[in-house]
Amino acid sequence: MPDARIVALAGGVGAARFLQGLADVIPRERLFVIGNVGDDAEIHGLHVSPDLDTVMYTLAGLNDPKRGWGIRGDTFRCLEFLSMIGVETWFGLGDRDLAIHLYRTGRLREGAKLSEVTAELCAALLVDSALVPATDQRLRTLVETPAGMLEFQDWFVRRGARGHVRSLRLEGAARARPAPGVLEAIAGAAAVLVCPSNPFISIGPILAVRGLREALRRTGAPVAAISPIVGGRALKGPAARMMKDLGHAATAAGVAGLYRDFVNVFVLDQKDRRLAPEIEKMEMRAVVTNTIMRGAARRRELAQAVLEALGIA
């Protein structure tokens, strides 16, 4: 099936970097991204979908590579003025970025589904790949910390993801159904890739959608995951600390263990090659390569290596 789709499960910045490389080595129309909505939030009354937007801006070539989020060259006049009138503005929202949130919020209020709005935005921004939220239902990550149960962005952005994580709760997961096309894409894929994203707060909410993990177990396509942990540290964000906090080894093998029921190929960094036997014991093929994506060439090489490991390069 040379033309069947490559399906990717994606969080935010780490995933977007990997997808940028992938989109450079396969026809963009072949890429079908299932995005995380667990970090969605209402900010100043607007529905913000940070992970979807990071992937969307990246695939549209609008992303800010330094900051990691938002639109390149954006200004912050609105946010600065909100701050001037005394509003807390801990969540970064650029002026152009705001247009996306105004549009999304308006369409959702009209009764459109998040997947429809995301498709409309991707079309407007000339994104050739499919980007579909894992679910159209409300599914929100809550973080239990010593300060209590916090909304995800409150913990992650406002409090700088500080402090011990006691547990996570995926509010709404029990009722969340996969968005249209998601299960079909997994079932009919040429390959499924789990991007190097935080397994708990980026991939976890995707896997929690009803029937989604089961679809990954049952698909005939090979499923590969790329470790977001290298040498015991996260490529980006609090993944390593969360692994420990939640009782797992903060290693590539620890991540592999979380995916062992549906992943066939686990891609880890050269630095972690000693973990390969441990991963292979979990009935996954361990593929050792350079997973640190500094620059466009490295991103493409990683994507190519993953595709080769799956026999679809």
Add this chain to the structure above:
Amino acid sequence: MPDARIVALAGGVGAARFLQGLADVIPRERLFVIGNVGDDAEIHGLHVSPDLDTVMYTLAGLNDPKRGWGIRGDTFRCLEFLSMIGVETWFGLGDRDLAIHLYRTGRLREGAKLSEVTAELCAALLVDSALVPATDQRLRTLVETPAGMLEFQDWFVRRGARGHVRSLRLEGAARARPAPGVLEAIAGAAAVLVCPSNPFISIGPILAVRGLREALRRTGAPVAAISPIVGGRALKGPAARMMKDLGHAATAAGVAGLYRDFVNVFVLDQKDRRLAPEIEKMEMRAVVTNTIMRGAARRRELAQAVLEALGIA
């Protein structure tokens, strides 16, 4: 009562110019502005109060004197990006201006009254005068044209106020109660001023609020109105054409006739001095002065002349 308040009924740009002059010649704390909400609208899901904001920005010294609306030096990145993704953007919203609308919309959704939110915004922008919407209830001006019954901003901004006006409807007026403090301010005022605003679409919705016109008739304070029509033309906007369309003379005397039941002093321009006898026949004192406000000095002179005519200069 030298310290009693000067109450002003105000629309948008024309009123704001007059109030700017007034605020220069009386202590700002003495000024109590009753603002029009008939032109409020939902734009991109946000509650926009154009007339309140024009007055607020002017009293805060933030207004754009050339454009007439919005905040001086504002940028339009958000609106430009909305347009880029295919959204109609006929209503001008600057990036800083958006912060005001986001705040207002959020607070209203939390259950705050428009008068509370307006007071909060005025406090944040260091406005020393009181600015109170005529009502906290929804009161919207609809314009009947050959193209049908249109929402006010659709007619005024989107369609450039073109075409014959068959009638106006003030939706919600029957249920609109005066906002807290409005009737008390009128009853206890040192003077009441009707700003040089469009009598139908700016002052009309204020007068339509239950009990408000009656309070103006009953107040012991002198009530003065400044003509928005000079030499048969409006100082700003479509007032003259609307006068004719709705069956009135498009003159200062025509405006005086609309206010004859509650106005004692009618201020008209030197150009229209021949209309003074006609106005005095309506049992109002006609005061002839220069009402065209070119520059800060002229604005102050007009304010001073009005106050002198009322014996409170």
